[in-house]
Amino acid sequence: MIRYALTRLALLVLGLVVASVLIFLTLRVLPGDVAQQIAGTNASPAQVDAIRERLGLNEPLTTQYVQWATGVLRGDLGASLRTGTPVVEELVEKAAVTVPLGLLAMVIALLIALPFGVLSAIRRGRADGTTLSVGAQAIAAVPVVWAGMMLVVVFAVWLGWLPAQGFPRDGWDEPGRALRSLVLPALTIGIVEGAMLMRFVRSATLQAIGQDYVRTAAAKGLTRTQALLRHGLPNVGLSIISVLGLQVAGIIVGAVVIEQLFTLPGIGRMLVADVGLRDLPKVQGELLVMTGIVLLIGFLVDLLHRVIDPRQREAA
Incomplete structure (x- = not known):
């Protein structure tokens, strides 16, 4: 039972990693410029570039993802670009x-x-x-x-x-x-x-x-x-x-x-x-939180099946 739980937990973690990559990349292909929206329509290119630099949007995508994923592992999902609230x-x-x-x-x-x-x-x-x-x-x-x-x-x-x-x-x-x-x-x-x-x-x-x-x-x-x-x-x-x-x-x-x-x-x-x-x-x-909830429910359902159904335990 413990080995089965650890295996399912590893799959849960793997699912979260894959989901985080897909979420991160999908949001980067959406139309629109975040820095331009924050600066406003009357901002100069220099002001927009300054905001992009301050927010780290000029960094390579791999660097941005690693920074975000590292924060997630610490329980830090980042801060709002507009309000600065965690x-x-x-x-x-x-x-x-x-x-x-x-x-x-x-x-x-x-x-x-x-x-x-x-x-x-x-x-x-x-x-x-x-x-x-x-x-x-x-x-x-x-x-x-x-x-x-x-x-x-x-x-x-x-x-x-x-x-x-x-x-x-x-x-x-x-x-x-x-x-x-x-x-x-x-x-x-x-x-x-x-x-x-x-x-x-x-x-x-x-x-x-x-x-x-x-x-x-x-x-x-x-x-x-x-x-x-x-x-x-x-x-x-x-x-x-x-x-x-x-x-x-x-x-x-x-x-x-x-x-x-x-x-x-x-x-x-x-x-x-x-x-x-x-x-x-x-x-x-x-x-990521919504995806994690769905994956966690699936993990708990699998464990509950294992606990309730003796046939599954015997088949292990």
């Missing part, structure tokens, strides 16, 4: 919005996917089961922006229950207002992601229903539902965990869009603004 500080500040949003969206997605996915499988061929299945397919196809707008119309405009946009200036010093401001964004992401996950839960449950051990349990006196819940679902739990890990990437992408729609001061909205401003150190840090 990127880590801004990420921590914005994470106070994005992380609760992601966790709340994941909880909502699970509350939708698990019970309704199992129910739609158990009730397959009946009106309610078909309705749930068709509804999940329809919702999963809805663009997250459109879903957010519809929720705003219903819960903010018509009913007036929840705020349509914004986040308290004092943040979590006002926990009630802060939580209310995250409900609609989290519902938007959670409903769409939950519908996608529900389809997989339904498929996995249907597969479990057809297994011999479920039929045997039913033959011994259990109802089909009891046999499924006691013997079927624990055996498909691993595959559900795998898909749930992939859902994290969907939630991260959804957060970038939803924070824009609901004007939330999170990492996603900051990323979009920084790309437009060509603030390369901040964009690099934000993308």
Whole structure:
């Protein structure tokens, strides 16, 4: 188990290295001159060259990458080209919005996917089961922006229950207002992601229903539902965990869009603004952190599989 964990950890580190190179090179081919944007349209060429020299933009790309990567290893993601604020500080500040949003969206997605996915499988061929299945397919196809707008119309405009946009200036010093401001964004992401996950839960449950051990349990006196819940679902739990890990990437992408729609001061909205401003150190840090989260979730899912499934341990 320890050797397996170390191997997976090495692959995680390798993935981060490759991702950092791709992020760094991709940002360098974007159109626009950072120094020119900072200096302004009326700046002279000499002023632009001075800014480029001060920021180290005249250095070879390999030198710039090594300097950045060395800082990352020390926990230093650099500083904003425009404000001089350390990127880590801004990420921590914005994470106070994005992380609760992601966790709340994941909880909502699970509350939708698990019970309704199992129910739609158990009730397959009946009106309610078909309705749930068709509804999940329809919702999963809805663009997250459109879903957010519809929720705003219903819960903010018509009913007036929840705020349509914004986040308290004092943040979590006002926990009630802060939580209310995250409900609609989290519902938007959670409903769409939950519908996608529900389809997989339904498929996995249907597969479990057809297994011999479920039929045997039913033959011994259990109802089909009891046999499924006691013997079927624990055996498909691993595959559900795998898909749930992939859902994290969907939630991260959804957060970038939803924070824009609901004007939330999170990492996603900051990323979009920084790309437009060509603030390369901040964009690099934000993308690397997001990539690291996705890779870390995959690493943890692999370890969880190893711990839960004895067959994988025996195959080592």
